[in-house]
Amino acid sequence: GAGVSQSPSNKVTEKGKDVELRCDPISGHTALYWYRQSLGQGLEFLIYFQGNSAPDKSGLPSDRFSAERTGESVSTLTIQRTQQEDSAVYLCASSSGQGTNYGYTFGSGTRLTVV
Amino acid sequence: GQSLEQPSEVTAVEGAIVQINCTYQTSGFYGLSWYQQHDGGAPTFLSYNALDGLEETGRFSSFLSRSDSYGYLLLQELQMKDSASYFCALLNYGQNFVFGPGTRLSVLP
Secondary structure, X not given: OOOOEEEOOEEEXXXXXXXXXXXXXXXXXXXXXXXXXXXXXXXXXXXXXXXXXXXXXXXXXOOOEEEEEOOOOOEEEEEOOOOHHHOEEEEEEEEOOOOOOOXXXXXXXXXXXXX | OOEEEOOOEEEEEOOOOEEEEEEEEOOOOOEXXXXXXXXXXXXXXXXXXXXXXXXXXXXXXXXXXXXOOEEEEEXXXXXXXXXXXXXXXXXXXXXXXXXXXXXXXXXXX
């Protein structure tokens, strides 16, 4: 597609429920990243995919968080047993990562609210 | 680890020039980037400095000095639409960006 697409755009869930967030990167972008941003804060790195592999999972805050990528395309971020502190905007970005084009293209994010 | 520092807020008037500074601590990195984010919007890529010196892109310029662990974003001929948050970010050897806390720029008429 023309840009990075994320769904849903908004998600309200009850504490303790599982949620799944989806990211469709720009076609041909081999690198895909998940970040989260709390209100008025900076971007916190969660996980990075190169192709379908995740060489760096160091940012996942707990074992309730997991992510996968298939077909070097779509990625899903799953949060199990959601807690109120999981409330944030979850941003996905993709990059071709080739040459000097290191810029990320971000999606519009999924705003997750845990009540 | 890596850490970046930026001023939390900067205010300037329309038509002026403003500089947003970024200092960092790191054991190594590939380059420094800048991103713009309007309220409620996604961050958008502005610039990337792999080498020391100044990179110019229209009204925006970005500077990096590895010896001083310092960079800045320079915005010229400020416009109201430049009111946004600006983030510096280091591209680390793990091939992901580590972002600073962000600087909120307010442009006044």
